[in-house]
Amino acid sequence: MSVLYEPLLPRHTRVTRVRRGDSGELLITILPCRLIANTEDGSWSDGRASINGVKANYLALSYTWGNVRDKVRLQVFDTQHQEHELEVTRSLLQAIRQTLFDNGDDEFYLWSDQLSIDQSSAEEKTAQIMMMREIYEHAGHVVVWLGPASDDxxxxxxxxxxxxxxxxxxxxxxxxxxxxxxxxxxxxxxxxxxxxxxxxxxxxxxxxxxxxxxxxxxxxxxxxxxxxxxxxxxTQVLCGPSHVSxxxxxxxxxxxxxxxxxxxxxxxxxxxxxxxxxxxxxxxxxxxTQPQTETPLLTLVRQFRGSECTDLRDKIFCLVAFASDASEPGLEFEIDYSTDASFVYVNFAIWALRRYKSLDIFSDCDGMKAQNISLLSWTPNWTRPACFSPIDGNAGDKGRLYSASGIYANSLVVGTHDPARPPGLLWLSGIRIATICSVSDEAPLNPDVRALRSWLFPTDRHMTCPLNNIPMERVFATTISAGRQRPVDLWADIEPSDVDLVQVKTATRHRRLFFTQPASEGSRGLMGLGPLLLQPGDSLWMLKGGRALYALQESPMPETRRMNCLDLTGGSATVATVHEGDTVCQLMGECYVHGLMAGEILDFIGDSPKKTRPSVLEGMDRDFQDIYLV
Missing domain, CATH: 1.10.3960 (Hypothetical protein MG354 fold)
Incomplete structure (x- = not known):
């Protein structure tokens, strides 16, 4: 009995030969195809692929699978002319029929993921995904199928x-x-x-x-x-009979x-x-089209996290080929479809910690429980829309905006772990700054800056910040704009027409203003910008490797457990014993506190601090302590 999907050789994929039958039916044959390098055999003038030993061009199809339960049966032939039956989504069949109608020829070659890749083989899928960039770049044309005509x-x-x-x-x-x-x-x-x-x-x-x-x-x-x-x-975009390049x-x-x-x-x-x-x-x-542009993988994943895919792993996998830093020797990010999405997201978080030597990926964590995937608090859920980070800045910002952990911000030492057994916790070093005692409502997303100003609980316009004696009104303006200077300078009259609302909204979207517990009765605590799910009782921390400050939710370990860990303290531990009653933390998200974002905390710790500690920081840790993040 012949096999439809024979193992593929290196630099090979499959295409389907699509023809009209005598009665107008579709005749589809699945054929192996070798991609020709652009320096091979002189040029691509006769075709970019070798199909049955002959140079030819093929169309590559870009479409959505649609409802994966809405499938139709399709008769296809293998290289031995034996007939097989496959189930494909209705949207693929519609795309093939419309492409055949528009193409005009009685026969053409088409690449489509459902037919060209053995969907039952994780090994083949992994290998073909790694070739995806080449497959589309070798196509003579790309056909985009938006779906049947409807809605005018x-x-x-x-x-x-x-x-x-x-x-x-x-x-x-x-x-x-x-x-x-x-x-x-x-x-x-x-x-x-x-x-x-x-x-x-x-x-x-x-x-x-x-x-x-x-x-x-x-x-x-x-x-x-x-x-x-x-x-x-x-590249032609089709929608029913309509088309445009x-x-x-x-x-x-x-x-x-x-x-x-x-x-x-x-x-x-x-x-x-x-x-x-x-x-x-x-x-x-x-x-x-600008080859000199270098874009890190983390930047690409952030930029396109709002897009949708049937396979949650593709949120990361489809961008690896375009990243400037995903294939460096010793720091390669591997595509592997034999692992589930949770495993992929955890491994990507670990890769980012190791590659960037910082906790920058924590900026993408928001403390929200994932409904469609099981994740630890320090692993971003890339299926959720982006919450823009003040740390990222915007197109006009140059370089890194903050370095809350000072000399440690970009020098994180990441230990080893067993890639086959992702860690259940991170072992970090940090300084506990204060306890959060009050939290504002969620940031309004309307253009009324006066509504934003209502976050400021005290009404005395002349009071000063207990951390640095700067007028509290200016500290507030700086905080809710996450340190961007232009909106701060324009804040004097608190007029909507004067403030760059795009920047203010970017900094405050899905965030809350908070105050920390005062050091003594009658005094004031710190004011900061925190994540949406922040609650009174959460704690404010500076963590080694972090450019931001972070809100953590502390709780006692219910029972003694040995857990796989990733050591970020400079040690080499791969397993940690967490005893019953020990404090473990969940990451709620990043925080911004004006006056503590450039390593100032380091001046107030140790046996012989460089500076006298302000009263508002009297309750802060005297030195780094180890913490477990789960």
Whole structure:
């Protein structure tokens, strides 16, 4: 009996030969395919792959699986012309039929993950995922399938092409790297304005555009590498019978974002959020076309954590090939589909601790319990949307903003562990600063800065911070903007029109203002910015290797246990015995306290501190202590 999926040789994948039968039925044959290096046999002019020993080009399909339970049976043939039956998602069958209809030829070669990869083999899946970048870069064309026509998609595509034409009206079409600012004023002429007329028909058109751009494909994790693998004019986006090149979509995006800089009729429901996923795709395309750009893996995972995927492991795996630091000798991040998502996320956290020699990955932990995956508190849940970190800064920030643990911020010593047995706890060194006694409401996400000011519990505008005697109003402004200077300088009158709300919102989104326990009756504690789930009774810590401060929730160990551990104290322990009653901690998230973000705490500890400890820090630890993080 013949086998449909024979083991693949190195640099090999599979393609499907798609043909029309005499009765119009699909005839699909799965064939092995060797990827040809661009320096092999002179050039790629005759094809980028070898199929049955003959150079040929293939189409690579980018689509969403859709409902994985909505499957259809598909008859396919192997290399020996033996028939087999496979189950594939309905969306794949729809994509193949539409591609065959649009292609015009009676036969073509297609690469698709469900048919080209043996989905029952974790080993093959791992090997093919590692080749995914090459597979799409070797394709003659990439076909994007958004799904069948619906919700006025034909009208939406027509509008997209109309707006994209404005780009060519004011810029040479072969230049994808354009000066958008120079285009702005040339755009606002009568010809361009007609595209945004406030009429019932225009309202219907823009509603259709919104529905096209918010289809599931645009939020999918894998599209970043699939749709940006080859020049954008060679990538075709299909939605039922409608089609447009990806280059046209980018041109549409550039014009639309420029138009947003001017007032728009509210009835058009034309807002920047409808372009966010397309904008991320455009950014990733430019990242790939600028080879000098170096982007760390942690940065990529953070940037695209809001995207969606069927397999939670792909949140990380699909970005490894594009990271500048994931293949360094001794620090490689390995793709392995034989392990579950929890294992992958823990291993990625450990890799990040070792690679960056800091606790930077703690900035992505928010203390929320995961519903779809089992994780420790120090392992980020990449299935959750991002909570922007003040530590990251923004596009205008240079370098690292904070170093709360001073000389230890970028010199974390990470011990060894058994890769097959992830640690159950982290063994760290830290300074307990204070206990949190009160917490504000969640940060409002509206444009009223006065609502943000309501966080400040004391009403005396003339009081000073007990840590550094700076006026409390300025400390408050600095804290809720996470130290970004521009909003601080503009804060004097607390007027919404004066403050850079984008930066303030970024710093405060899903965060709470907190106060710590006063050192004595009648005194004041510290004020800071903390995570959403922060509670009175949690503790504020400085941890070795941390650029931020951290909120920890302490609890006694219910029973004595020996646990696999990762030693971050400079030791080499791989197992720790935690006794009944010992304190263990859960990470709630990062904190910002003005005046303690540049290593100042180190001046107040030890037998002979460099500086006299302010009264507000009298309850702080005198030196580092070991803690267990679970």
């Amino acid at each position: 998609s034909l009208l939406g595509f027509r509008k997209i092409q109309e707006v994209a034409a404005l780009f060519e009206h004011i810029q040479q079409p072969d230049n994808e790297h354009v000066d958008l600012h120079a285009m702005h004023f040339r755009l606002l002429d009568s010809f361009a304005e007609a595209a945004w007329a406030d009429t019932p028909e225009s309202q219907r058109e823009w509603t259709a555009v919104r529905k096209v751009l918010t289809r599931p494909w645009f939020s999918r994790t894998w599209i970043r590498q699939e749709a940006t693998a080859i020049p954008s004019h060679s 990806l280059r046209k979509l980018y041109q549409f995006l550039h014009v639309a974002m420029l138009r947003l800089a001017s007032p728009m009729p509210q009835t058009l429901q034309f807002t920047s959020d409808m372009f966010s996923n397309l904008g991320q795709l455009d950014s990733f395309y430019h990242l790939r």
